[in-house]
Amino acid sequence: MKVTRRDLLVWSAGAAAGLMVTPAPWKILDDVSIWSQNWPWIPQPAHGPVEVRQSFCTLCPNGCGLRVRIAAGWPVGVAGMKTHPVTRGALCPLGFGAHQLNWHPQRLRNVQHHGKTSSWRDAQAAFAKARNEGSVVVVDGYPGRAASAVLQRFARKQGGSYRVVASAESRALAPYESWSGLPSSDLGYDLENAQTIVSFGAPMLDGWGTPGRFTQLWAERAAGISDPELRLIQIEPSLSRSAARAWKWIAIREGSESALAAGLARVLLEQKLVPAHGPVPALTIAEAAKQTGLSADAICDLARSLVARPPVLAIARDRDPAVAALNVVLGSVGARGGIIRRGHKTETYLSADTEISNARAVLIDSSVPWNFVPQTEGETFRFAAWGGGSTKADWLLPAFGFLEELTDVPTPPTSAIEIYAVAPALAKPTTDVRSAAQFLAALDADVSSPEKIIHGRCAELFRARQGTLDAQESIHIEKIPSLAKFEEQLWSGAVWVGEPSPVGGLHCELKSWPASAPPAPRENWASDWPAPVLPPLASKLYRESNLREAPERSKV
Amino acid sequence: MKLARNPLVFGFGLAVALFAGWFVFPRVLYVQKHQPLDFLHKTHAEKSGIAECSECHTLRDDGSFAGLPPMEKCAGCHSEPIGESKAEATLVNGYIKSGHDTPWLVYSRQPANVWFSHAIHVKRAALACTECHSTYGESDQVRIHEVNRISGYSRDIWGHSISRLRRTPHEGMKMSDCEGCHEKHNVEVGCLGCHQ
Numbered sequence: 001m002k003v004t005r006r007d008l009l010v011w012s013a014g015a016a017a018g019l020m021v022t023p024a025p026w027k028i029l030d031d032v033s034i035w036s037q038n039w040p041w042i043p044q045p046a047h048g049p050v051e052v053r054q055s056f057c058t059l060c061p062n063g064c065g066l067r068v069r070i071a072a073g074w075p076v077g078v079a080g081m082k083t084h085p086v087t088r089g090a091l092c093p094l095g096f097g098a099h100q101l102n103w104h105p106q107r108l109r110n111v112q113h114h115g116k117t118s119s120w121r122d123a124q125a126a127f128a129k130a131r132n133e134g135s136v137v138v139v140d141g142y143p144g145r146a147a148s149a150v151l152q153r154f155a156r157k158q159g160g161s162y163r164v165v166a167s168a169e170s171r172a173l174a175p176y177e178s179w180s181g182l183p184s185s186d187l188g189y190d191l192e193n194a195q196t197i198v199s200f201g202a203p204m205l206d207g208w209g210t211p212g213r214f215t216q217l218w219a220e221r222a223a224g225i226s227d228p229e230l231r232l233i234q235i236e237p238s239l240s241r242s243a244a245r246a247w248k249w250i251a252i253r254e255g256s257e258s259a260l261a262a263g264l265a266r267v268l269l270e271q272k273l274v275p276a277h278g279p280v281p282a283l284t285i286a287e288a289a290k291q292t293g294l295s296a297d298a299i300c301d302l303a304r305s306l307v308a309r310p311p312v313l314a315i316a317r318d319r320d321p322a323v324a325a326l327n328v329v330l331g332s333v334g335a336r337g338g339i340i341r342r343g344h345k346t347e348t349y350l351s352a353d354t355e356i357s358n359a360r361a362v363l364i365d366s367s368v369p370w371n372f373v374p375q376t377e378g379e380t381f382r383f384a385a386w387g388g389g390s391t392k393a394d395w396l397l398p399a400f401g402f403l404e405e406l407t408d409v410p411t412p413p414t415s416a417i418e419i420y421a422v423a424p425a426l427a428k429p430t431t432d433v434r435s436a437a438q439f440l441a442a443l444d445a446d447v448s449s450p451e452k453i454i455h456g457r458c459a460e461l462f463r464a465r466q467g468t469l470d471a472q473e474s475i476h477i478e479k480i481p482s483l484a485k486f487e488e489q490l491w492s493g494a495v496w497v498g499e500p501s502p503v504g505g506l507h508c509e510l511k512s513w514p515a516s517a518p519p520a521p522r523e524n525w526a527s528d529w530p531a532p533v534l535p536p537l538a539s540k541l542y543r544e545s546n547l548r549e550a551p552e553r554s555k556v
Numbered sequence: 557m558k559l560a561r562n563p564l565v566f567g568f569g570l571a572v573a574l575f576a577g578w579f580v581f582p583r584v585l586y587v588q589k590h591q592p593l594d595f596l597h598k599t600h601a602e603k604s605g606i607a608e609c610s611e612c613h614t615l616r617d618d619g620s621f622a623g624l625p626p627m628e629k630c631a632g633c634h635s636e637p638i639g640e641s642k643a644e645a646t647l648v649n650g651y652i653k654s655g656h657d658t659p660w661l662v663y664s665r666q667p668a669n670v671w672f673s674h675a676i677h678v679k680r681a682a683l684a685c686t687e688c689h690s691t692y693g694e695s696d697q698v699r700i701h702e703v704n705r706i707s708g709y710s711r712d713i714w715g716h717s718i719s720r721l722r723r724t725p726h727e728g729m730k731m732s733d734c735e736g737c738h739e740k741h742n743v744e745v746g747c748l749g750c751h752q
Contacts, residue, residue: 006562007561007565010562010565010566010569011565011566011568011569012569013566013569014565014566014567014568014569014570014571014573015569015570015572015573016569016573017566017569017570017573018569018570018571018572018573018574018577019573019576019577021574021577022573022574022576022577022578022581023577023578023581023582023718023719023720024576024577024581027581027585027714027718028706030707030714031585031704031706031707032706032707034667034706034707034709035706035707035708037667037669038667038707038708044668045668045669047668050620076668077671079748096748
């Protein structure tokens with residue numbers, strides 16, 4: 001019997017059909033996928049003794065408490081620290097996979113000058129030349145750290161300036177700074193004592209502020225309750241996740257938040273719903289209704305519901321003087337459940353958002369978000385742990401990655417209480433990296449080192465004998481026998497928590513209603529720290545499970 | 557004539573593929589390896605009076621599972637050969653006297669991105685050892701260790717049944733097996749419970 005080409009084809013078709021109903025192709029697919037996880041060039045967690053250490057995330061200024069699982073000296077897992085006084089075990093999706101970031105293919109491993117590989121020696125020589133030729137501006141994204149103090153001292157000593165890139169939450173506090181004269185870095189939101197929170201587009205349940213702080217309050221006092229103890233009123237053009245879960249969602253036109261705040265203030269003052277007397281906004285209720293797309297009656301109803309359950313706190317998405325002025329009218333500034341002063345800082349920072357003129361060199365710390373572009377003609381020296389951005393920088397300098405550097409953790413921007421913690425270096429850098437503070441200290445030894453400053457700060461806190469140390473339990477600092485013991489506790493993951501600040505101490509007086517500010521561009525969906533890269537675990541949680549709203553979905 | 561021939565050829569191809577896929581493939585996929593020693597659970601239970609699994613398979617102070625007992629524990633009885641078997645001579649001369657750990661082949665080795673705690677399952681969930689390990693603690697022979705030629709992991713991860721259709725309750729250590737058991741016991745863990 002002759003075997004034809006047709007026979008072979010028919011036989012193959014039969015074999016292929018038969019193979020589909022055997023385990024072979026599916027099992028091979030499964031095995032190959034597992035085999036591909038173990039390719040030799042894929043980094044694998046080390047095998048060895050496992051220990052769990054406590055530390056703090058330094059990817060953004062929120063400083064969440066971490067429990068880090070370390071195998072054979074390398075971090076292999078991250079979870080939230082349940083004893084942390086602010087985050088109480090919560091972490092953002094990025095934080096959960098942050099230990100993977102150090103191995104990301106886009107990790108910066110070499111000094112780069114205009115895209116070409118260079119050396120630390122050349123970078124230092126170029127910076128030294130630049131500082132001799134003109135002024136130096138240092139830009140920081142996480143002020144208040146010991147490393148920030150080094151940057152600040154260097155800038156001052158050189159006659160240059162120290163500037164800060166603030167988060168949207170910090171920028172929302174800026175109007176109070178200009179009215180009270182107190183630094184916005186010392187102000188916080190007393191969410192825990194508020195009964196009504198009116199959010200003007202702030203993503204309250206979708207990444208606003210310190211992870212877990214508001215979501216846990218909402219879960220305890222509002223979730224699933226028709227008349228909740230904590231009322232969240234979300235004012236936003238689209239049905240965001242916060243809006244969908246809020247007690248009340250008020251849909252207004254994009255960019256009309258200031259007009260609504262002015263309209264509400266006018267109703268509150270005209271109908272004497274608040275004790276304040278002014279200043280009355282120039283915008284009439286009818287004009288506010290026209291701009292926001294709401295009816296005048298709806299604005300009046302909203303104003304009445306604001307004062308129905310005090311204390312009430314208005315929160316802006318970004319800098320919005322009208323929303324801040326509404327808080328002044330509501331009597332929520334310097335009051336329980338409102339905007340409060342948490343410490344005794346007096347220093348204000350220059351913003352890096354304005355033009356940096358006449359600078360010969362601009363040094364950007366690795367804490368500055370990737371999407372920040374300095375408006376300058378000067379030579380830029382940018383520290384970063386990861387590449388992947390398209391930002392202009394003359395020099396790209398590889399910085400420490402996640403948990404690779406000893407640093408201290410000051411109070412998060414929106415916190416109502418002062419905290420202080422120390423994040424020890426738990427991971428070994430795998431390449432020649434330096435921090436901006438080390439880079440500057442090598443040029444000028446007088447600016448001290450972050451480690452010395454951290455010791456100094458610990459000593460200062462210990463001498464003040466105020467506050468508690470939160471670890472497994474909360475201990476008053478007076479019960480800690482020595483500074484060495486205090487430092488030992490801090491180095492192993494304890495958090496110093498300051499005394500609750502007394503109400504008052506923050507007074508804002510409005511002479512006139514603030515002019516409406518142009519609406520700030522909507523923040524990136526990655527919130528405070530727009531990562532140039534994402535760890536695989538975050539990709540999974542963040543992108544595929546759609547935990548956060550992507551920018552293109554934020555408008556209806 | 558051609559019309560009758562085509563279904564026949566097609567059917568032949570189908571039959572060959574079915575036979576190869578169901579009977580030849582599983583035999584080719586796994587390579588068989590023998591353990592370095594013939595350790596018999598049953599003999600140890602009967603002759604040494606070891607009644608509980610935890611007498612040898614202990615949890616450390618920090619709750620982590622120590623796995624197999626240290627060589628010192630074996631040396632307690634086997635400092636000198638007991639009997640004249642080849643396995644006994646290998647144990648005493650090859651491992652106990654030389655101080656080398658026995659290179660056991662591990663049936664349960666999982667990828668590095670999987671975290672499993674015996675302590676949680678035994679202490680918190682109060683699961684009996686037999687729930688997952690069946691009656692292996694009473695066995696009188698050492699199982700052959702079958703290694704997947706592609707993935708490099710033990711056949712025990714997938715389970716003995718290639719189709720995974722007629723598995724016994726304690727067979728298989730794939731993620732779906734963990735999920736199935738957790739569902740059965742109504743315990744929610746989430747992704748980060750195991751993939752930390």
